[in-house]
Amino acid sequence: MASTLEPLRSTDAPNGSEIYPDSLETIARQLLVAIGEDPDREGLVDTPRRYAQWWREFIDYEAGKVETLFDSVSEDQLVFVSDMRVWSLCEHHLLPFNCTLNIAYRSAKNLLGLSKFGRIAHKHAHKLQVQERLVADIAKEIEDITGSPDVAVIGRGEHLCMTMRGIRTGALMTSAVFGGVFQKDGPERSHLQTLAHASGNAPRW
Incomplete structure (x- = not known):
C-alpha cells in the first residue's frame, strides 16, 4: 500500500x-x-x-496458509467450529462491525486443520465488507478447499453503523449460508441446529 x-x-x-x-x-x-x-x-x-x-x-492482513488438510477419520463426519469472533468494516459507512461465526461442514476425504477456520474467517473479514457476503465468502472457500459441498456458516454481528449513527439502536444481525445437505430439513440440519444452540450464539432458524 x-x-x-x-x-x-x-x-x-x-x-x-x-x-x-x-x-x-x-x-x-x-x-x-x-x-x-x-x-x-x-x-x-x-x-x-x-x-x-x-x-x-x-x-494488508496476511492470513497465511489456509489449505492444510488431513486424511478424514471417517466420511460424513460433522465438524462444527463455534464462537469465532472477527472484526470487519462496513463498506457503506467505513464503520466496524464484529461478527461471531459458527462454521460446520461434513467431511469427505479431507479434514481442514482447525486453525485454518480462523485464518479463512480473518482473510475475508479484513476488507470492506457486508455481513451477508462475509459468511458466503467463508463458506465458498471452505467448500473449495475441502471438496465438500456440505458447508454451513452462521454469522451474528453487531454493526456500529447502526448502533453509533442513524437510529442508534443496538441490535444483532444474523446471516447464514447452508450448502449441500444443510439446505433442507433432515437429520444433518437438525444436528447442526442442536450444536449451534449449544454454543449459545445462534438463534433458532
Whole structure:
C-alpha cells in the first residue's frame, strides 16, 4: 500500500516530516481539520500516523496458509467450529462491525486443520465488507478447499453503523449460508441446529 508519489515537505506536518499529498496520513489530517480539530495540538500530533498504520495493518492482513488438510477419520463426519469472533468494516459507512461465526461442514476425504477456520474467517473479514457476503465468502472457500459441498456458516454481528449513527439502536444481525445437505430439513440440519444452540450464539432458524 506504499505510495509512489514524491514526498512533500510541509510546515503543516509535525516536525517538518515528509507527507504525501494522497497518503493516509494526509487524509487523516484533513479529516481532523474538517471536523474542527487542530491536528497539531497535543494528543493529536501523532494521530494521523496511528490512523494510517491501523488502516494498513487491517487491510494488508496476511492470513497465511489456509489449505492444510488431513486424511478424514471417517466420511460424513460433522465438524462444527463455534464462537469465532472477527472484526470487519462496513463498506457503506467505513464503520466496524464484529461478527461471531459458527462454521460446520461434513467431511469427505479431507479434514481442514482447525486453525485454518480462523485464518479463512480473518482473510475475508479484513476488507470492506457486508455481513451477508462475509459468511458466503467463508463458506465458498471452505467448500473449495475441502471438496465438500456440505458447508454451513452462521454469522451474528453487531454493526456500529447502526448502533453509533442513524437510529442508534443496538441490535444483532444474523446471516447464514447452508450448502449441500444443510439446505433442507433432515437429520444433518437438525444436528447442526442442536450444536449451534449449544454454543449459545445462534438463534433458532
